[in-house]
Amino acid sequence: MESIIEQLNANLKIVYRQSLDADKKLDDLQQQGHGKFKALFPADAGFDFEAKRFKPYVLDVAADVESLSSDGLDEEKLKTTVLKLQKLLQLLSTFK
Numbered sequence: 001m002e003s004i005i006e007q008l009n010a011n012l013k014i015v016y017r018q019s020l021d022a023d024k025k026l027d028d029l030q031q032q033g034h035g036k037f038k039a040l041f042p043a044d045a046g047f048d049f050e051a052k053r054f055k056p057y058v059l060d061v062a063a064d065v066e067s068l069s070s071d072g073l074d075e076e077k078l079k080t081t082v083l084k085l086q087k088l089l090q091l092l093s094t095f096k
Helices: 002-031 055-071 075-093
Strands: none
Touching (some): 002 055, 002 075, 055 075
């Protein structure tokens, strides 16, 4: 279990750094009059909220990982957390 949490945390560090760059690009686009969207992910993406930037989504996944490490390994929560992280990585890859 510890290695799973370590892997999730390692991926979170990568996602966090990429999200800062992507959020800056989104800020620049919005200042240019672009980026008129309601949320980065659709309602059925697994997140309980909508946001126009990546950082709130990263913090949500980080909270899930923290919950997994403190409350014990819940297989369903792990699956949901990994899917959220995967969706973040996929969308962030389009901002490179």
